[in-house]
Amino acid sequence: MQSTRQNSQQMDESDFYTNCRAVYLTMFKSSLENITSKEQLCTVLQQAGRNPSQKTLNKYWGPKTSKLNFDDFCEILRKEKPTGRSELMQAFREIDVNGDGFITHSELYKVLTSKGERMTREEVKAIISVADTNSDGKLDYKEFCKLFMSTTEVCQKRALERMEADNKMRRQQFGSHSEGFSKSSLSHTANPSLGTNQQAEMDVTPRKGEGKSSMRPSSARSRRASVSSTISMGASGGSKTGKLLMPKSVQDWHHTALKGCFFLEEDGEISSHQYRLDVPQTSTVFLTIKPMNLSQVEEKPSSWMSVDAMFFIVKDHEDLDDMRVVCFTELREKEKFGWKGELSSGVYYILPFTTGCRLKKKKKNIKEQAQLVCRGEGGKLALTKEFRAALSDIFEVIDLDGNGLLSLEEYNFFEQRTSGEKCDEEAWAVCKENFDTKKNELTRQGFMDLNLMEAIDRNGDPCDLWVTLESMGFNRALEMVEACPFILDAHSEECKLRLKAVNLKQSSKVLDTAICKSVMAKGEAKVMKGSESVTIYTYKNDFRITSVIANKSNQKVTIHVNSEQSKNCLSSRGISMFAVEVPPRSNVVCQHVLPINERQEWIYNCTESLVA
Incomplete structure (x- = not known):
């Protein structure tokens, strides 16, 4: 019974995302495109059968909002339910003074142009011209409600049909294109280009079922092409294998430190300070990063102390193709992450990094705004x-x-x-x-x-x-909820290091490239059966699992990701089922996963499927 319920929920979720994407593609060429104005948001919500008021639009498009992506659109549709027939009927009954089921044009005009979200004369005329089919000066609002509901259903059906037609055309083009390549040209060991796409966003195209067997080559896109991974992890809290150990004589080493902060942006991305590290001569170094506690009460630490604060060290980061990832934090002691090793003389860049699993937008009903x-x-x-x-x-x-x-x-x-x-x-x-x-x-x-x-x-x-x-990350109750300050410590045995903050910026191509390179270098690679041009890399240590999708082909691919069977897991995506569009010949971070409760076992169970 429970399995049947879960399958039903998965189908509902799949249908929801399919409908969302169909609506989105009525306005945009790809779900990688962003909504860039309040007017666009209003139009696409109306396409989805919503009737947003200015108050509703202002809730999602504030003064600092510059864009919303497809995932934001899906979340809005979850919260803003479509107008139902009973709600429409109730609204009209309040206008229908004599209760005869009809409203005169003058009554309708008076209400729509003087109350609530006021409409213009032209807008009211447009409604009347559609609704008053027999031109008798009255509106039969029961028939109008039927027309409204059926029109919404027809629009959604046509959007789905259009999307399916576009998908079919792309499948045909992809199949004919792929036939031009011999099997030997598709390597089973992926070596994709090193460029990344930092703006690759969640894109969903789940399919309800599979069709008949295809005569297309195995490289053609199909949900049958998939990769599954199951990783059982022990409790991270008591782990000894990945424990950060401080050098015994570190108190005698040269030491320098700087502070910084992770900031959560409106679009869910994370900004951070970045640093230049000058090493005058080859030296053994010990570098650590940890959240900075601002609380004055010891037994009540700052709320962001559980945020995972890590870093990458890169060299020659101006040229992405030649950029070298020197190291990244794999060891940890409580909230402190670090690395110990030898650095030769030269200039390095330290890129602080957090998965975003524990630094997310938190909605809180604030009863009374603080006085400043x-x-x-x-x-x-x-x-x-x-x-x-x-x-x-x-x-x-x-x-x-x-x-x-x-x-x-x-x-x-x-x-x-x-x-x-x-x-x-x-x-x-x-x-x-x-x-x-x-x-x-x-x-x-x-x-x-x-x-x-x-x-x-x-x-x-x-x-x-x-x-x-x-x-700076504060809410209206003066709580810092969308930021995580940290402190970066650098110890050197042989010489004094020079550490300087050089940037404060949103997640950059440099950091994205560093993540992809590190995962591809140390993670497990699985070539997607049925599409040898797509490889899934999965990296794990005692505290984190990160997956990267590498697309070697000259075509954009859409990968559907399902992690619903994972247990005690927290994803950077915020949802367990989503999809990612990967541009041609590029690598994209699929997701980061952390345990919800570090003192308990956690199981990562994920299936990545190629979407037709």
């Missing part, structure tokens, strides 16, 4: 105690070298994050004249006064202050 400013004696504006505490935490995060002062360089990372602008030398000189400084750097008090001045300039309006707070 208040009036003191004589009506003077002042910052509230709660806001000052939040600003103090922000100061700790942006004070990268931890000296209790903000340099121009540190302050500009903060400005880049919160306003997208930079403070030049002239503006910095004015800042130092007006606010408390020490050694030509801004003090904590100076930083507080700077924010107070901003509130005074706006006559107490906190809008700009909230922009700053939200950019």
Whole structure:
């Protein structure tokens, strides 16, 4: 009985994603394309049988929103249910004063142009011209509701038919194209190009069933071409094999440290500081990274302390094809990840990395928004105690070298994050004249006064202050929920290392390439049966599993991923069934997986299938 229920749920999920994609492709050429305006969002939601109000649109398209991807669209459709016939009928009954099942044109016009989401005269005329079939001046709203529902169903059916027709055409083109290659040209050991596509997003095309046997070559795309992996992992919490051990004499080594932060963006991507590491001479080094606890209460650590903070070290990262992944963190002690080894003299780049499994958007109903400013004696504006505490935490995060002062360089990372602008030398000189400084750097008090001045300039309006707070990961209750500050420590036995923050940016091609290269170098490779041009690489250590899809062909491929049979697993995708479009001759990170409960066994069970 339970198996039947699970199969039914899987079919429902499959149908949902199929319908989502069909609707999406009525507006876009590919589900890799993004929604880039509120108007586009409104149109595509209407195509899906929704009737979004401005309030609904504003909920999903805020002032800082620049794009939404296909996965965002699917999540919106989950939450915004289509208008049902009973809801439509109830709305019309409220307008139908005498209850005879009809509404006059004047009554309809008055309601639609004066209440709620007001419509224009032209929009109302368009509705009446369609609904009033016998032109008697009245609207039979029962018939209109039937028409509305049937039109929605027809639109969805046509969208599905159009998508199936497009898929069939692509299958035919792919089959005729693949026949031109001999079997010997399809290697069973994949060696795809090293370029990655950092914007490859979730794309879903599940099929309800398989057709008759095909005469197409085995390389043609089909859901029969698949790869399955099952990995049983022990409890990670008590693991000794992947334990990070500190060198015995490390306290005598040269040491330098810098702070940084992971920031969760509106689109779900993660931004982070990145670093340049100068090694003057060949030396043994010990590098670690861990989340930074800002809590003043020992027994109640900061909420982000469970976020996995790791890093990659790369060399010559300007040229992606020649970029060398020197190492990445495979060892761990509690929340600290690290690496020990020898680095030859030269310049390296440290790219902090988190899987995103534990740094995700968290919705919380906030009953009362925190107050940022208040009036003191004589009506003077002042910052509230709660806001000052939040600003103090922000100061700790942006004070990268931890000296209790903000340099121009540190302050500009903060400005880049919160306003997208930079403070030049002239503006910095004015800042130092007006606010408390020490050694030509801004003090904590100076930083507080700077924010107070901003509130005074706006006559107490906190809008700009909230922009700053939200950019730094705070919600309206002044909780840092969409950021994870960290600290990076570098020890060297032979020489002093130079560590410098050089970037604060969203997940880059450099990091994507580093992840793909590391997984392909150390992971298990499985060529997809029936399509030798696609290989799935799966890397595992005691704490993480990462899979990469390599596409050697000259055609874009869509891979359906099903991890529903996994146990005690947390995916970076946030869902257990999805699909990924992989551009021609490229590699794409499929997903990262961590255990939900590290003290229990976790089982990774995943099937990747080629979608026709």
